[in-house]
Amino acid sequence: MTKRKDVWFILLFAVVVVTAALVWLAPWQGERAPDVRVETLDGERFTLEELRGKPVIVAFWATTCSECVSEIPHFKALYEEYSDQGLELIAVAMEYDPESQVRAMVEDRDIPYTVALDRDGSIARAFGDVRLTPTTFLVSPDGKILSQRLGMVDMDRMRERITGLLPADQVASLDTPDA
Numbered sequence: 001m002t003k004r005k006d007v008w009f010i011l012l013f014a015v016v017v018v019t020a021a022l023v024w025l026a027p028w029q030g031e032r033a034p035d036v037r038v039e040t041l042d043g044e045r046f047t048l049e050e051l052r053g054k055p056v057i058v059a060f061w062a063t064t065c066s067e068c069v070s071e072i073p074h075f076k077a078l079y080e081e082y083s084d085q086g087l088e089l090i091a092v093a094m095e096y097d098p099e100s101q102v103r104a105m106v107e108d109r110d111i112p113y114t115v116a117l118d119r120d121g122s123i124a125r126a127f128g129d130v131r132l133t134p135t136t137f138l139v140s141p142d143g144k145i146l147s148q149r150l151g152m153v154d155m156d157r158m159r160e161r162i163t164g165l166l167p168a169d170q171v172a173s174l175d176t177p178d179a
Contacts, residue, residue, distance in 0.1 A: 033139045034126035038090060038116045041103060054086040055165040056139040060124060062094045063101045065133040067152050072109050074155045079113040085166050089113035094133060095121040141165060
């Protein structure tokens with residue numbers, strides 16, 4: 001009889017752990033992205049709402065985060081591949097990251113996509129109080145959060161998701177070599 005109780009306890013524990021993991025890993029999926037105000041390194045200001053109609057990647061990062069820095073070339077390639085089709089990529093520098101370090105990194109790495117400063121932590125708070133980097137969100141053209149990733153992004157999977165968000169005529173043009 002004791003073994004039977006042990007098995008039930010283990011099964012119940014496993015169900016609780018799996019449920020908690022699913023809730024923690026995908027709490028945002030399908031929810032509307034927060035309409036945050038973004039300030040770029042260049043002083044440009046816009047809201048996330050203004051980007052509706054386009055797929056948007058919001059990537060929280062820091063210059064002191066080795067995984068974040070190693071993602072830069074991959075994000076550059078992704079941006080260069082899809083920006084003409086409407087992809088927006090916003091790299092949000094964490095509140096604790098000094099502006100001078102962010103500027104130096106952008107210049108040294110020749111980052112072509114939008115880099116924003118989260119001067120007061122409000123953007124991170126709006127996205128569920130992001131504290132760990134890298135944390136990346138994919139927002140659909142209609143403003144819904146499709147995915148949230150803590151850690152490095154699987155770029156092949158991200159390409160598939162972005163391609164699925166682009167109009168069919170734009171996807172076809174990606175497959176057609178230049179004449």
